[in-house]
Amino acid sequence: MRRLAQTLAKRALQAKSRASSSSSAAAAPCLTHTPSSTTTKAPAMSPNSPQEANGSKRNLSSSIVWSPPITVDNINPQVLACEYAVRGEIVAHAERLQHKLLHNPSTLPFNELIYCNIGNPQSLGQQPITFFREVAALCDYPGLLDKDETHGIFSSDSIARAEKIINSIPGRATGAYSHSKGVKALRATIAEGIERRDGYPSDPEDIFLTDGASPGVHMMMQLTIRNQQDGIMCPIPQYPLYSASIALHDGTLVPYYLDESTGWGLDVSELKSRLQAATAAGINVRALVVINPGNPTGQVLSEQNQQSIVQFCKDENLLLLADEVYQENVYVDNKKFTSFKKIARSMGYTEKDFSLVSFHSISKGYYGECGRRGGYMEVTGLDSEVKDQIYKVASVNLCSNISGQIMMSLVMNPPKVGDESFELYTNERDGILSSLGRRAKMLAEALNKLEGVTCNEAEGAMYLFPRIELPEGAIKAAKAAGMVPDTFYCRRLLDATGIVVVPGSGFRQVPGTWHFRITILPPEDKMPSIITKLSTFHERFMQEFQP
Amino acid sequence: MRRLAQTLAKRALQAKSRASSSSSAAAAPCLTHTPSSTTTKAPAMSPNSPQEANGSKRNLSSSIVWSPPITVDNINPQVLACEYAVRGEIVAHAERLQHKLLHNPSTLPFNELIYCNIGNPQSLGQQPITFFREVAALCDYPGLLDKDETHGIFSSDSIARAEKIINSIPGRATGAYSHSKGVKALRATIAEGIERRDGYPSDPEDIFLTDGASPGVHMMMQLTIRNQQDGIMCPIPQYPLYSASIALHDGTLVPYYLDESTGWGLDVSELKSRLQAATAAGINVRALVVINPGNPTGQVLSEQNQQSIVQFCKDENLLLLADEVYQENVYVDNKKFTSFKKIARSMGYTEKDFSLVSFHSISKGYYGECGRRGGYMEVTGLDSEVKDQIYKVASVNLCSNISGQIMMSLVMNPPKVGDESFELYTNERDGILSSLGRRAKMLAEALNKLEGVTCNEAEGAMYLFPRIELPEGAIKAAKAAGMVPDTFYCRRLLDATGIVVVPGSGFRQVPGTWHFRITILPPEDKMPSIITKLSTFHERFMQEFQP
Structure with missing residues (x-):
């Protein structure tokens, strides 16, 4: 895996230098391609067949082995250069193990994968906030508002809020593209929420609603x-x-x-x-x-x-x-x-x-509504001309999804004292946040007990980022396996326990130090067993590579 | 407005040449910036103040007039060069008129804006398909599935479908990030729909779900x-x-x-x-x-x-x-x-x-669910290495929104004969499509009756793109106003009638020809009055500029 990554990175660099050399030839009426562009990978074609990595050679005879016009050797090098470890090689390996678990479970030393690689609370059992989902359902199917039964199964404030939101959308059209910045009334609600939070004015025109x-x-x-x-x-x-x-x-x-x-x-x-x-x-x-x-x-x-x-x-x-x-x-x-x-x-x-x-x-906090893809940016202190350019780019994609926009407005204006949902909402919110706090503490304490591991407390967010002093033997073994040392550790952890974490190298770190990122999101009652698995693995790993 | 656009485009070109000149200096350890970068716009600073358009000058004294680090003179020229007429200058003007209509209606010769600029059916009154919205609401608030009242207000097949979808999402977590390509079971449903449509196999692994x-x-x-x-x-x-x-x-x-x-x-x-x-x-x-x-x-x-x-x-x-x-x-x-x-x-x-x-x-068809932002691409005939790169880029944004993913699966697998919703679904679908057909015909006929206008029939999609032979006088007047001739026509139409259409130049066209794009989406009962408004305007316009 790592070798593939290295090969790809190498190709990216080569492609980059090709791209910049063709860029400098931009003024020339016709480009001559350097033959080196075909040397990065042996062409899967007969030796005398014509090929150019850029796919510009025309009239390929169908009798020769075909190469698609777009290949990993001729795509945009910036795409090749981009890395995203949170869903990177360790996660790809976890998906293979998941498949194995389904079809051939006896070959694995664990019976479930525990995804601690990503801040995705609901995937690990966190329940959504009832009020938010009530309003979402009513806005999705406004016909419910005309039915008597609705009052028996939805809270009064969720009904009132949904009505208010639907009425604030031009033409009550919850399925229409909104303004490219987002529905104006929802931006106004969000700006009011920001004002309440900060005590300083916020302008709805500075708010751009986004899909996360x-x-x-x-x-x-x-x-x-x-x-x-x-x-x-x-x-x-x-x-x-x-x-x-x-x-x-x-x-x-x-x-x-x-x-x-x-x-x-x-x-x-x-x-x-x-x-x-x-x-x-x-x-x-x-x-x-x-x-x-x-x-x-x-x-x-x-x-x-x-x-x-x-x-x-x-x-x-x-x-x-x-x-x-x-x-x-x-x-x-x-x-x-x-x-x-x-x-x-x-x-x-x-x-x-x-x-x-x-x-x-809307993906984090106590709500964790990752899959709904809602978010905003508040743009301040830039000229209106620049904001117009941001608006133009937003327009090309028309608008962010309305359900996410609505949810963002709810997050910035949750139930208040006196609302029917307030007590339930407060209990749900505080339950989630206090449990997250306990889990963060429990996990940090356990990590700090491990040999060669030091871990700062999570004052906030959803992760711990422990540092591991890897034995020289482990670093050598990683090199032999063609892996970065912390990736090697994470891969071994995954293979032994089913726990998925992200190597520190995916976040960058002080050279020569090694870390991993683990979320604090597994359910509280599962935390002790996860800690046991992690500790047992770590002990064995250190024993294996101790001089 | 047009002048501003021209100025911006000019700046984009200048910036582009700056960017490419600095790109060619990429290998040099330290860049010297051409002083020309400050000549495109008079700096809003005292004459002796230091300024560089790229914002790299440090320690600006706070006593001088401040210029933000990011201005329209130093942003990415590719952003400046990008144009999107569907929400371009005519729509920006329509928004100003909308504001005027709210605060000073007597100054305008119409009492509503008719947005025919964009394929946004529900914004013009098209109703969503009931079955789709029932399933959406149930997936948004799965707690409904446990309530007795639900069976009284939802169709049995929407309940069954929602249950099936929720159960197919890992952990029943409708609020979690999905796989970056989309929920696997939904991709499988979509692939099956493609197979039914085409009679050829489709692989769920080739499907990438997207926000529109x-x-x-x-x-x-x-x-x-x-x-x-x-x-x-x-x-x-x-x-x-x-x-x-x-x-x-x-x-x-x-x-x-x-x-x-x-x-x-x-x-x-x-x-x-x-x-x-x-x-x-x-x-x-x-x-x-x-x-x-x-x-x-x-x-x-x-x-x-x-x-x-x-x-x-x-x-x-x-x-x-x-x-x-x-x-x-x-x-x-x-x-x-x-x-x-x-x-x-x-x-x-x-x-x-x-x-x-x-x-x-999911934005078009008979469903018109633009605001929900659902879509897919089916990628075939590219190497798995290339698909992995697409997957990686998709991963950086985690996933498309789940509501849109669910809706896309419904569009590709709507109710079938025997399902409780089938009759209602069929009536809603056929009602919308046959009405769209009638509206397309009605509008094309009316346009073809206008002097100097020829319009091909809309065999499909949601638009007509009539050609207008503009009188020489109109072209001169447009030039004098600093506008492209078809933009001038559309602007005049908007000012006179409140009808918002997009100039043909926004789509590009054979040089010297002029068009506009108008949607066929206004409600059928409003179509005659829109046609009258359009025809009356056109007649007067041609009279005004006829030699």
């Missing part, structure tokens, strides 16, 4: 990155959406390292020196990504720390891209989530002198 | 286009998703013209000569887009014509991208829809010797 947070991030990368000289600063470790999106848009990821020894602290002197180095290397750093609460690292930034980040972006005139999708996931008493917008406004920076995009989503 | 058809098109463009020398053949007139996506991915659109005089016929000799010309100009043509039934042109291709297109792609080793989203929208007795896959297979071409991607969507 990811498309918003892609749109901003597409807007910001012009070529490989454009740099985006990202925390390391980072959520690989960022590295993937930067690769797809052919920009440069400028890393800044979080300090594991201080609970993944973010030091502004680190930002400064990394920016300086990038600038000296000819990179135009244009934006800075912050993930708070952190993914995969789980830290919650202090307000003071946030202030210095804002000041840094202000001083350096960088666009601040704030990934705040875990804003409801804070598990420690001494920390709370504060939005970067609130921080900036409280420092006196406004729409007129500070550029900030904040991303949010 | 557009993201699938983007993914294929992203995969295929490496640089400006890569060309994609597109019909002219075309649906502007294609030109927009090619611009965003920095490729070259290679046009082939449909022949208006033969009902928008597609002539293979035209394909050949355009391919030849493009190849001679150094373009590597990699794929060919066909839209069938046609958008904006409404023609339904004959099987013979489809065969010659397949043969052309086979001979030239091009990837065929078949936009088949209007496959259920055929209104004439002498034509029917046949998929390109069926054509290719019936010619003896298989997975092993022909590359084809077919796009479908």
Whole structure:
């Protein structure tokens, strides 16, 4: 697997150099292709057959072995270069094991796969919030609102909310494309929610509703990155959406390292020196990504720390891209989530002198509605001309899905005291969040007991990112198997226990250190057995490779 | 408005040349920025203040007027170059009029806007199919399945279908991320539907579920286009998703013209000569887009014509991208829809010797579920390595929305004879389709009666694309107003009647000809009054500019 990845990466580099050489020939009326383009892979054709990797050779005779016009040797090298470990090679292997479990279970030492690779709470049994789903069903099938039986099986506030939402959609058309930014009334509800959260104004015209947070991030990368000289600063470790999106848009990821020894602290002197180095290397750093609460690292930034980040972006005139999708996931008493917008406004920076995009989503929090694909970005401190360009790009895809838009508005305006659903809603929410907090603690404690493992507490988000001191023998064995050492560890863990985690290398890390990311999402009653499996595996692994 | 567009396009070109000059300097350790980058727009700063368009100048003093790091002068030029007329300047003007109508209605000569710019049936009153929405509601709120009242208000087959779908989702988790291609069982249902339609096998592993058809098109463009020398053949007139996506991915659109005089016929000799010309100009043509039934042109291709297109792609080793989203929208007795896959297979071409991607969507047909954003692409005749790359890119965004996935499976497997919903479903479907046919005919006849207007029949899809012979005076007036002539006509139509249509120039057209696209979607009972408004406007317009 790793070898394939290396081969592909090599091809990507070769293709890239081909692409840039053809780019420099752009002005020439006719391109001559370098014959090297066919040398990366032996052509599956007879020796005398004509072939060009770009598929431009015409009139292929049908008697020779056919090669499709688009192959892995001639696709966009940026696609090849993109990596997304959260659903990468370990997960692909887990899918093969899943298949084996179905057809040949006796060959495996476990009877189920435990997917701890991805923040996908409902896949591990978390139940959706009843009020949210009631409103979703009523909006999907508005005919229910005219039926008597509906009052017996839906809460009164879900009926009232659904009616309000349906009436706010032009023509009550819940199946129509909305405005490309999203239904105006839903954006207004979301802006009000942001105002309640921050105590500062929010303009519905700054809200772009998206299918989850990811498309918003892609749109901003597409807007910001012009070529490989454009740099985006990202925390390391980072959520690989960022590295993937930067690769797809052919920009440069400028890393800044979080300090594991201080609970993944973010030091502004680190930002400064990394920016300086990038600038000296000819990179135009244009934006800075912050993930708070952190993914995969789980830290919650202090307000003071946030202030210095804002000041840094202000001083350096960088666009601040704030990934705040875990804003409801804070598990420690001494920390709370504060939005970067609130921080900036409280420092006196406004729409007129500070550029900030904040991303949010319905996939995380206590709701975990990943599959519904809802999200928004709030774009502030950019010219209306630029917002018009974002709107134009959003228009090409028409709009985000209306169910996701509705759910996002519910998340930003849940039931209130006095509403029929309030008690149930509060119980469901608090039940989920307090259990997540307990699971985070339980798992971190267990990890810290393992030989050679240190793990910072998850103050927030949904993950732990333990560091493993791998024995020299394990590193050698990994090399022999053609794997990165932490991938080797994760692969062994998977094969032995069915537990799926993501190697730290997929998030990037300080060179020479090894980690993995594990979600805190398995059901609380299963946690002890997962911990036992993990601990037993780890002990044996260390024994096997101990000198 | 047009002037702004021209200015922006000019800037895009300037930015493009800047970008390519910096790209050629890629190997140099440090870039020197050409001072010309600041000359496109007078900087809104004091004369002696430092500024670089790329935002890399650090430590801006806060005493000077602030310029955001990202401005329209320094964003990705590909974003600037992208145009999407379906929600372009005419629609932006319509939104301003909508606002005026709300706050100052007496200043306008109409009392409502009639949005004929976009294929958005439910926004104009088309009702959703009951069975589809019943299943959607039950899947949204599975708790309903346990309640007695549910059997009184939902059809038995919607309950059975919802149960089947929910049980087929791993962990019954309708709120979880699915596999990045989509829920496996839903892909299997869709593949079965394709098999029933075509009579040839379909593999669920070839199905990628998407948020509408557009993201699938983007993914294929992203995969295929490496640089400006890569060309994609597109019909002219075309649906502007294609030109927009090619611009965003920095490729070259290679046009082939449909022949208006033969009902928008597609002539293979035209394909050949355009391919030849493009190849001679150094373009590597990699794929060919066909839209069938046609958008904006409404023609339904004959099987013979489809065969010659397949043969052309086979001979030239091009990837065929078949936009088949209007496959259920055929209104004439002498034509029917046949998929390109069926054509290719019936010619003896298989997975092993022909590359084809077919796009479908829940937004069109008789269902018109635009806002739910569901779609799929079926990828055949590409190596598994390439499919893995598509899967990887899909993974970065995790999955398409589950409600849209479910709806796509319903569209491909609607109620059958014997199901409780069958009669209602059939009535709803046939009612919508036959009405659309009548509306298409009515509108085409009316347009053909207008002076200087000729309009091909809509055999399928949702649009008419009439040609207007604009008087010389109108063309001069348009120029004086800084507008493209057909935009000028559409703007005048909008200002006079509130009818929103899209200028032909937004779809591209034979130079010197002028068209507009109008949907056939307004309710049937409103059609006569819309025709009267349109005819009266047209008459006056022609009078005004007649010599």
